[in-house]
Amino acid sequence: MSASDPSSAADATDFVLARLNALAPLLAPGGERATGLRRLTGGASLETWAFDVRGAGEGEGAGRPLILRRRGGGREAEVFETSLPLPIEAKLLQAAEAAGAPVARLVRDCIEADGLGEAYVVERVAGETLGRRIAADPAFAPARAILGRQCGETLARIHAIDLSALPPLETQDARAVLARYADIYRKSSGPRPVMEAALRWMEARLPEPIAPRLVHGDFRNGNLMVDPETGLTAVLDWELAHLGDPAEDLGWLCVNSWRFGVTHRAVGGFTDLETLLEAYRVAGGEPLSVERVRFWQAVGTFKWAVVTMMMYRTFATGASRSVERAVIGRRLSECEVDLLALMEASR
Amino acid sequence: MIEGPRKDELLEATAAWLNDAASPAEGFHCKVAANALGIVTRELTQWPAAEAAAVARMQAILGRDGDYAALNLALAEALRDGTVSADDAVVFDHLRRTALDMLAVDQPRYRHELAAPKETGA
CATH class of the missing domain: 3.30.200 (Phosphorylase Kinase; domain 1)
Structure with missing residues (x-):
């Protein structure tokens, strides 16, 4: 500064x-x-x-x-x-x-x-980042036909990067990520039944430890530059990158909030999980189970819930008085519905 | 439980924005303000009945009396310490109904994969 x-x-x-x-x-x-x-x-x-x-x-x-x-x-x-x-x-x-x-x-x-x-x-790379257009605009139909595969290949390449060549980065495993967001939730909000139930659900499904990889940390529809015809042109917003479980990136990409209303296409509103996992594996990514990705999707949804609480806190404490900031606090209800949907699917 | 922003906070922030001569008159900010007022309207019309139903369900689950806030807090703590489980169909039904009622206030057009509750209820 x-x-x-x-x-x-x-x-x-x-x-x-x-x-x-x-x-x-x-x-x-x-x-x-x-x-x-x-x-x-x-x-x-x-x-x-x-x-x-x-x-x-x-x-x-x-x-x-x-x-x-x-x-x-x-x-x-x-x-x-x-x-x-x-x-x-x-x-x-x-x-x-x-x-x-x-x-x-x-x-x-x-x-x-x-x-x-x-x-x-x-x-400056040409393309579109607006998630809603990428998921739903007819002009992006050719991109949507290939985007899921491109995301799988790109994630496999990012996750294959030799860690010894990278600057030092924090390692965040599943247990640490969960503990961190549970802690922020408890400091940001009163106890909430769905959040507590989701924490129990995730704690019971902590995946087996896995060799840490470079994780982008914010790989989702909205942070991808997309050309209507040729699909993915650039992965943006690397500021949350860290070392951790590669499935974290795939799970975050599946969070329903980033499907922009095209809920039946589980990956960013543009493709299905099988296509993403297959492309990831073919490009050399280690085989990841659907359960591992679903776990991280739940973590991602919980994380987004916590972010909405923090956004509201910045309004409530007077740090920001914008209506936009306040209203984001009401997006907590979408996260709770999505968490319950994930829990129900595993019953 | 609707925790925040409360409806009085939404009204106050929206009124402040409308009164501020320097507010951007762009479509985006107008839509945000209209959305805030929509939330308040739906909360006033829909939430009292939803809350009363939630209170009745929580009384049955927890076997005690109390208002919404007290019961909701007790349920959250019971889920945390494991004395109540979301694996219990009655408990899950309550969580489902409450979450969907809240979403109907906050974001009625949000698309999701959570199934609607069964008509008969718990």
Whole structure:
């Protein structure tokens, strides 16, 4: 975080633009200036900017499309305080690319002299991330026909990455993850019957320990860049990556909240679990049982329930007074229904 | 149990947003505000009956009297310490009905895989 960070939005744009202009020669061959700079979605703390680098005299359409991710000076009530530092994320992007997983290619892992604070620049990949469109828009039917297989192959490649080549990451096994979210739940909410029943259900089904792998940690419809015709073009949002059970990534991808209303397609609203598991196995992933994935789907649903509680807490404590933040607290009921559905299916 | 945001909090936040001249007048924020008011409306019209039914079910399960909050707390603790189990069909039926009633208030259009309760009830 830079002490010189500006406070207003217009000043922030000027601040970032000036530094990207200075950096332009390092971001593209013959690059002289940054144009079209705009802030994309993101929290007050972690900023995402889109821009193009152009050479002297280049008009519209000739630039190199890029994305800047940086830790800004803004403060907000963070839901996850476990987000990885951006330089670690940059190393993971490189490792994933080397392993053949589709990611936005790293262009610059920023150093202090760049003046942007904790930041990196990646290529801007074309495609759609809106989960609802990917799951339901007729234009994405060709993508949906191949996306499940692509996700299985990509996860197998991520999970095959040699851990000794990675920066140090926290290991989170099933028991630890469960204990952690149970603890946050008890601190965020009064006792709830469905949450207690779900905890008992999960504790009784803790899977056998498995060799830890690189787990993306947020691999779901909404964090996947998808082309309507060619399917998966990039896996985004690596800030929750850690070491753990590879089935965690497959289970999270199956959480009903990320199916965007296409509930009968268990994987992200675009394919079935058998297709995902088969593609994962064919691409070299170790065979994972449906039960192991279902366990992690329940953990993921429980985790999302806890996040809705924490979102509501940031409203209730006055850290955020937005209606949007408040209403997310009512999404707890979808998680409880989904947890009961998982429990019922196993009876 | 509807824990939060409570309906008074939803009304207060929505009213504050409507009164704030600086509020973005975009479709997204208007939809969020309308959604908040929809939740409050459904809670006022649907939840009292759902809560009364839940109280009756919990009294039968726990064999004691009490209001919704007290019984719900007791049920949660009993599920935690194992004196009551969700494997018990009567208990699961209660959890199912309560969760679906709550979802009908909070997100009536949410699609899920939990089967509807049997007509006769527990």
